[in-house]
Amino acid sequence: MDVSTRHAEDLVTGIPGYAYDFSSLHYSGYVTVDERHGRHLYYYFATSERDPENDPVVLWLNGGPGCSSFDGFVYEHGPFKFQFDERKGGEGGLVLTPNEHAWNQVANMIYLDSPAGVGLSYSETQSDYITNDTHTARDSHRFLQRFFDKYEEFAKNPFFIVGESYAGVYVPTLAQVVQGSNEAADSHRRINLQGYAVGNGVCDQQIDGNAIMPFAFGKALLSTELYRSLHRSCNGQFWNASYDSECGRLLDEAYDDLRGINIYNILEPCYHKGAEQDGALQQAQQAQHGSRSWPFTGSVKPGLVPNWAHLLGELGHTPPCLESREMWAFLNDDDVRAALHAKPMHIAGRFDECSDRITYSHNMGSMLPIHAELVSKGLQALIYSGDHDMCVPHTGSEAWTRSLNLPVRERWRPWLAGKSQISGYVQEYEGLKFATIRGAGHMVPQTKPKEALALISRFLEGRRL
Structure with missing residues (x-):
């Protein structure tokens, strides 16, 4: 049976403001991670435009904690570019065009709103909005298990977890849960986790x-x-x-x-x-x-x-200094929500970039021991930093990656996205790469989309940066 037919209920057939044909299959909807409490996590799945049957599957997570992964979808590396209609002085509706630096050119991309209460994800039980690192990782793992049960044709593909900012906690804690489950599970329940990447991610408080x-x-x-x-x-x-x-x-x-x-x-x-x-x-x-x-x-x-x-x-x-009108206008539009199979506002609530519904505890402490554990178990890691971010500066990320005391495979050197201009610098350790992106900020793919696409492509393919 055709893939689009099997998942017809979640197939996205069109989006208001987008006048082009999709270059690959898109799906969106909810995965229930807790039936008793009615906890539903929202996802958008854009399959690869290149070779979806064999290209890796990437789960993307934004941070916060409490910020929607639609930040990455709308402003960073999603399939579309968003802008207000300039013919009406920028006050008209949103116009969507293809994004030439979309990451689903090289990977099957899942954008997940997690935990419940963030973005378009919601719970029917108010107490679910009091959460922490442990609960978030467990729910995201349950989402992945049920996602790959649903889209079983992608379960064999290499799988990577990628995110930025507070996803510096989300990503390694989820990878740890997945890895632990893989070691205990039978072959049917294993997730083909190969590695993870974190951009300008928090790691250690000090x-x-x-x-x-x-x-x-x-x-x-x-x-x-x-x-x-x-x-x-x-x-x-x-x-x-x-x-x-x-x-x-x-x-x-x-x-x-x-x-x-x-x-x-x-x-x-x-x-x-x-x-x-x-x-x-x-x-x-x-x-x-x-x-x-x-x-x-x-x-x-x-x-x-x-x-x-x-x-x-x-x-x-809205985080300070940032402006997110496009995301608000897009995801609070009733027609857009219907097209994306998202629940209306009276059920899932108004969309905000960063939710005020959740109360979040950081209960896992430093991520340093988790990174050391994951790399020791053979996972490949990429830690990358826009070098003009003052929120989570590269100075900290470089320090903690160095503190893991991993064997050095290649010492600090420039890397190039194109043929001549330096895109940043990289130090490669056994199992982990630390890379900077020259001139980029906290959201690397937003300020340096070409470089970000080159960086993630080479990492997913196991190539030298």
Whole structure:
């Protein structure tokens, strides 16, 4: 039976605003991961335009925690580009066109909204919106098992888990659950996990928190005098300074200098929308930097990670400096929801980039032991960083990958996406590659789509970067 016929109920046959033929088969809908509580995770599956029967399957996860993977779909590497109708002064409906740097040119791409309460995923039980790293990984694993039961023709393909930002927690914790299940399962239930990749991903509270000041100084955002004083007073430990210390006072001064910078890409403007949003932005940045432990921040109990919506208030569930009108307009349109087999708002709720419905606890601690375990079991890992991201700077990612003490296969060298221009730098360890992308921010495929496609293609194919 034809694949599209077998999965006809989830087949996407058209999308409002897109006037082209699809270059491959697209599916979307819900997978129920808990029947008793009514917990339903939403996915969009764009099969490969090249060789879907043999190309790898990639699960994409955005972070937050609490942010939708439609961020990656709409702004980074999904099949379409989105823009408002310029013929109407940018105030018309959305126009979708093919994305020449879409990742489903080389892979079968699954975009998953996880956990329940994020994006278009929802639960019929309110208590499900109180969750943590462990529950999220277990639900995502259950999703994968049921997804591959449904799309069994893809179960044999190489499988990779990829994500960015707080998916630096989502990705390795899910990979650990999948790997553990594979070791205990019979051949039918095994998922063909080959590796994982994380872009500008959180990993370790202390290492990530200590990375910001050296990054800011290295990018000429802090004076030499202030940085030397900081380093001396804080003894190189910036992440947990007390407020009444000299280190804390100097950190306040440093963050005053950084306020107003787009933390996701220091080269890009900071989007403001009126005085109220500007005030909310300053409030968010104060909360963001106040605890000295970014990216795990906020006035919350230890271990509890505030989702962006709680920090931003009037910003409308948008991370600071970013503007996401296209995503809101697209996924809060009734006709679009119907075309994508998503539940209407009265069931699944209004779509927001980052959900204010969930309460999330970071209960798994540092990811360093998990990375070491996964690589030791033969999984291939790619850790990549846009080198102009101040949210989770490359300085931290380079430090923790080095701290794993893996054998070095190739020392630091440039890599090229094309024939002549340097795209970034890479250090290759046994089982793990660390790569930078020159000029990219937190969302690498958004600012450097060509380089991101080259990077992920070579990693999935096991080629040298």
